[in-house]
Amino acid sequence: MKALKALSAALALPILIVIVWWLGTMNETNPFVPKPGQMLNDLFTVWVGPLMAEQVVPSLYRLGVGLGAAIIVGITLGLLIGASRLARALTGPAFEFIRAVPPPVLLPVLLLILGIDDRSKIFLIFLGCLWPILLNTIDGVRSVDSVLADTTSTYGMQGWARFRWFVFPAALPRIMTGIRLALPIAIILMVVSEMYAALDGLGYRIMLFKQTFQMGPMWAGILIIGLIGILMAGLFRLVERRVLAWYYGQREMEKQ
Amino acid sequence: MSTDVTGTTPKGEVLLSVQGVQKVYSTPTGPVEAVRDLTFDLGKGEFACLVGPSGSGKTTLLKVISGLMPATSGRVVLDGKTIDGPPRGMALVFQEYGRSLYPWMRVAENVVLPLRAAGVPKAERRARVDEALEQVGLAHVPKSYPWQLSGGMQQRVAIARAIAYRPEVLLMDEPFAAVDAQTRADLEDLVRKVWKELGITVLFVTHDIDESVYLGERVIILSSSPTIILEDLRIDLPAERDQLETRSMPEFVEQRHHVYEQIQKAKRGYNADTASMSAVAASGV
Amino acid sequence: MTRPAAGPATGVRGDSADPDARTTSNRSTRMATIASARPTGSRRATFARKGWSTPVLGAVGVLAIIAIWELSSRLGLVDPSYLPPFSTVIVEVVDLLVGQRSGEFWAALGMTMYGWSVGLVISLALGIVIGVLIGSNRWVREYTNSTIEFLRPIPSVGLIPIAIVIFGVRPAATIAVVVWACFWVILIHVIAGVADVDPVADATARSYGLKSFRRAGHVVWPTVLPYLMTGLRLCGTIALVVAITIEIVVQAPGIGAMIATYQSAANVTVVYALALLTGVLGLAINLLMRLLENSVLAWHPSVRAEVEK
Numbered sequence: 001m002k003a004l005k006a007l008s009a010a011l012a013l014p015i016l017i018v019i020v021w022w023l024g025t026m027n028e029t030n031p032f033v034p035k036p037g038q039m040l041n042d043l044f045t046v047w048v049g050p051l052m053a054e055q056v057v058p059s060l061y062r063l064g065v066g067l068g069a070a071i072i073v074g075i076t077l078g079l080l081i082g083a084s085r086l087a088r089a090l091t092g093p094a095f096e097f098i099r100a101v102p103p104p105v106l107l108p109v110l111l112l113i114l115g116i117d118d119r120s121k122i123f124l125i126f127l128g129c130l131w132p133i134l135l136n137t138i139d140g141v142r143s144v145d146s147v148l149a150d151t152t153s154t155y156g157m158q159g160w161a162r163f164r165w166f167v168f169p170a171a172l173p174r175i176m177t178g179i180r181l182a183l184p185i186a187i188i189l190m191v192v193s194e195m196y197a198a199l200d201g202l203g204y205r206i207m208l209f210k211q212t213f214q215m216g217p218m219w220a221g222i223l224i225i226g227l228i229g230i231l232m233a234g235l236f237r238l239v240e241r242r243v244l245a246w247y248y249g250q251r252e253m254e255k256q
Numbered sequence: 257m258s259t260d261v262t263g264t265t266p267k268g269e270v271l272l273s274v275q276g277v278q279k280v281y282s283t284p285t286g287p288v289e290a291v292r293d294l295t296f297d298l299g300k301g302e303f304a305c306l307v308g309p310s311g312s313g314k315t316t317l318l319k320v321i322s323g324l325m326p327a328t329s330g331r332v333v334l335d336g337k338t339i340d341g342p343p344r345g346m347a348l349v350f351q352e353y354g355r356s357l358y359p360w361m362r363v364a365e366n367v368v369l370p371l372r373a374a375g376v377p378k379a380e381r382r383a384r385v386d387e388a389l390e391q392v393g394l395a396h397v398p399k400s401y402p403w404q405l406s407g408g409m410q411q412r413v414a415i416a417r418a419i420a421y422r423p424e425v426l427l428m429d430e431p432f433a434a435v436d437a438q439t440r441a442d443l444e445d446l447v448r449k450v451w452k453e454l455g456i457t458v459l460f461v462t463h464d465i466d467e468s469v470y471l472g473e474r475v476i477i478l479s480s481s482p483t484i485i486l487e488d489l490r491i492d493l494p495a496e497r498d499q500l501e502t503r504s505m506p507e508f509v510e511q512r513h514h515v516y517e518q519i520q521k522a523k524r525g526y527n528a529d530t531a532s533m534s535a536v537a538a539s540g541v
Numbered sequence: 542m543t544r545p546a547a548g549p550a551t552g553v554r555g556d557s558a559d560p561d562a563r564t565t566s567n568r569s570t571r572m573a574t575i576a577s578a579r580p581t582g583s584r585r586a587t588f589a590r591k592g593w594s595t596p597v598l599g600a601v602g603v604l605a606i607i608a609i610w611e612l613s614s615r616l617g618l619v620d621p622s623y624l625p626p627f628s629t630v631i632v633e634v635v636d637l638l639v640g641q642r643s644g645e646f647w648a649a650l651g652m653t654m655y656g657w658s659v660g661l662v663i664s665l666a667l668g669i670v671i672g673v674l675i676g677s678n679r680w681v682r683e684y685t686n687s688t689i690e691f692l693r694p695i696p697s698v699g700l701i702p703i704a705i706v707i708f709g710v711r712p713a714a715t716i717a718v719v720v721w722a723c724f725w726v727i728l729i730h731v732i733a734g735v736a737d738v739d740p741v742a743d744a745t746a747r748s749y750g751l752k753s754f755r756r757a758g759h760v761v762w763p764t765v766l767p768y769l770m771t772g773l774r775l776c777g778t779i780a781l782v783v784a785i786t787i788e789i790v791v792q793a794p795g796i797g798a799m800i801a802t803y804q805s806a807a808n809v810t811v812v813y814a815l816a817l818l819t820g821v822l823g824l825a826i827n828l829l830m831r832l833l834e835n836s837v838l839a840w841h842p843s844v845r846a847e848v849e850k
Contacts, residue, residue, distance in 0.1 A: 086598065090602035097603070101816055101823060104782070105785060105815070108804030109623075109812055147352045150348070150356075165373065169360045188786070196789060210702040222702065225695070226694075247359070249404070
């Protein structure tokens, strides 16, 4: 009964919106106005099939490599810098400034240096995602609990053991926050870099549809971007709930 | 100026020796002396309590002894070796049980971690963890997370972790200050039991006078900051202690009264420079 | 419930996107330890302990990066046509600010800030109104949660083609996308703030017979304000990034379009100079938003204490 109620709460409004949208655009002839039925139709007839492999897969590949590299480098560097007061002090203002530069600004420069192929796009995604992960990791390491740090010291854990058993798990909630913030940035930069200059990819194809006034396929492409965003957010939440089960459990307990 | 007033010399061989330890913090408003020239010895197998008013440098002193913090001058010697970092032979139980257990590890994992890091073989690790959990009465919750347990149980986990580590000296920093009275009594008896069964040396810091007299074989009374030793007192109570019986014994009441008076003096803002003289006088009692 | 604690996946950094009371309290204790853990007779003397203060070290870090940049370009480690020396770029920065190109630069900056501010104001207004409507009723909150959670992760840039189709390559397109990006952030912060109103305080206000609009002023508004200010601060940065992104991608007038233009003219020095300037702009906006947040919340000392707890 309770599950049923939750389900109805979750589905009621979306269903209502789609119905209103569908009814409202039924007799619409303006090609710029998207219709839900048409959009779904275009999604399956235009995008599903070869176009998916040719345009969407390369996009996802760039996204995956760029984001993955940012996660690995961000966490590693963050743990190292965060553990040293000297390194933190040296890098603080410099990082603060670099972070403030909107990543798309680097797009023209990267294109110039690395060319129009995958490398410039992957590197842009990497650079854009690096900062939230790196800075959150540094903060996470810096703000580990002092009592727990002393406990770890008294039991003689140093170096690698200290990182593995204490610093990394203690910083993990902040690391996950960093990754969560990096996800939308990764998608944005993926799409932007393809819209700006590319030979293939989701963003490239959507702009092409727009320029050739194929509104239906364009709308369907935008729907795919939205679906990727939602899917990644959902997937991340699953992983986070699993990895940080202890963290959320503890917070639940503290609230009571 | 020295305060080597040992009203009680430790029985047997000296295990832990605190020699002229002084601790000065540098703060933006100038240096602050937290601990001044402290000297005492701890014999093997002793149970000593450090008692002093809150705000005396008890925690600082314990951090210096455990090697977490270097002393400004003086030294701490464990088993003949001068300490310059956390030594293998010590375990420290903190007051903040909620912040001294790893919240991402289950109870048994918390207890086993120091052994794992020290490279103890797997079979022995298991045996020692089971034994330690058994000793603190937590054999039934190895798979729980610490934050799922009550405060008292969390502190039991911390104690289990300490004894599984098999330290020569067990340091305890106001371990029961944050638990309720009933739990506190249970934990006090648990510590006594563990001490007797394992024959380890315990240095127990507290601001609670009753607790210090009830637990210790010896009570070292500290002044408020800068900390010096006001008195080093041997507790003449039977080895078997009971929350009700022991606490109503005339000896207990008398010694408790004595410690109380000393602490009151310390609170009234004892001048550290004159205090050492009265400490000499007190040691003659 | 969409509480910021569960993570509004938005800001560029997670500083206050995760307002975790525990972290804050831990931090203050840790600070205390660090402050006190500086013994006069320390054996391990590090830079920091020799009296090198953090700001000085920070300046050293910045200078080191500038030196590496300058030298790698001057010595030819990196092709200077890809990375001109820092000194050259700085000359260009000055030129953009007060020299030949200053007219072009300030006009572009004006366009960018126009899109930024109008977009921010619209999303603020929409976010507050809709957020209060949704947040003040538990039933409405439950029924809108899934929709909000579904729409929020849709990347703003996906809407660029739509915005262009509807508004053309004009500031209105920029504003529309900025509003999409910022509206959700404001919305979830307002909802979380309204949902956080202390039921006891609210009941007290009711029992004293405060009319609902006065109750809103005395009980609801002070609770929502800190959440709102956090959302606004995050949006300041987001709006800037989004505005410049659109300008770069579709050449809508502004700093972004200027960058794209100079890139196609292969004038790399100006591109780097503009990139530096956008960094300064980003820092300035962040600072401004923090000042605003502090001054607004300073009027509510009780609220402030509540947030910092």
